[in-house]
Amino acid sequence: MSTQPVPKAFCSEEEYLAFERASMAKHAYLAGEIVALTGGTVAHNLIAGNLFAALHQQLRGSGCRVFNSDMRVYVATMGSYTYPDLSVVCGALGTVDERRDTLTNPVVLVEVLSPATERYDRGMKFQHYRTLASLQEYLLLAQDRPYVEHFTRQAGDTWLLTTLSDPSAELVFVALPCRVALDVVYEDVEF
Template identity: 40%
Template sequence: MTAVAIKMYTQEEYLELERAAEYKSEYYRGEIFAMSGARLNHNRVKENLSIAVGLFLRGKSCSSLSSDMRVHIPENTLYTYPDLLIVCGKPILLDEHMDTLLNPSVIIEVLSPSTASYDQGKKFHFYRSMQSLVEYILIDSQEVGARVHRKGSDGVWFVSSEAYEIEGSIEIGHIGLTLKMVDIYDQTIGIL
């Protein structure tokens, strides 16, 4: 058997390719990983969150950005596209292209069958190295379920809020927003 060599890319090569690509890819330690499309419920949940968070933040010092905003974590080389993020204060961008954020305050990932393990495990580990990040929120797209991880003043992460019933709610403490599960899952199919 012959081993297949994996092409390795520099961060600069990745950014050049990504900025010209018709699809999104993530980057980690020289490797590029194509992102797959999302299913209906994933998109519906993401849209519901985007609307609720965006309306709540209107006129405030924080703003939300959708999954088209790339995030970079210099400490571990990861370039990724969170489903939704919140940045408070002035956004710090990688360069003049203004397409890569370095300082999200809150990241929200909507779990899909193909990404759930990664989002809850290794990706969360990567995200925790960001000094600016204070909350990481996971929302299930297959059944009612949400969990908010918050960084304490001592730097230790803990679960600050979670809900697994449609009558429940979660709190994004950093911005003071309570989200009802019924609103998060509005118009989803087969969940409610």
């Protein structure tokens, strides 16, 4: 997905949520600025969809649920709202209000990288996500080749990076009872 600023002066979080809930399009909220999000490529959608399907199947009955990019995530310490490509919550859903359309306690977040968002996904967005006490894993998936960067939280709030590029390699989750082969994640994607 790519981002485009929406021409609007600074607004509060409450104004953003009211605007977003009435909008037909999706927008992120960063430091008082509303940013329009545009659609992804075929590869982006296949990768996110393949991983969603694999996780959904394996998480049945586990108390964990996977959500696609229609579910917003709120990072309270940064006052930001984002739409990760995938989010996983285990146990009770933490949400900002009774509408239950904005998560506050994901254990896993996934972003499929695009040229327009890669720098942000690796930089400021990951800085924001790391402040979520619930977050245990953050994954960045390339679109142009089978390649995954898998960050896992360690003791002392440090993060361990594991990279995967062999299509037969397995993505093994730490916070979830799941294993997914890269060839499943990248099924039907043309490079």
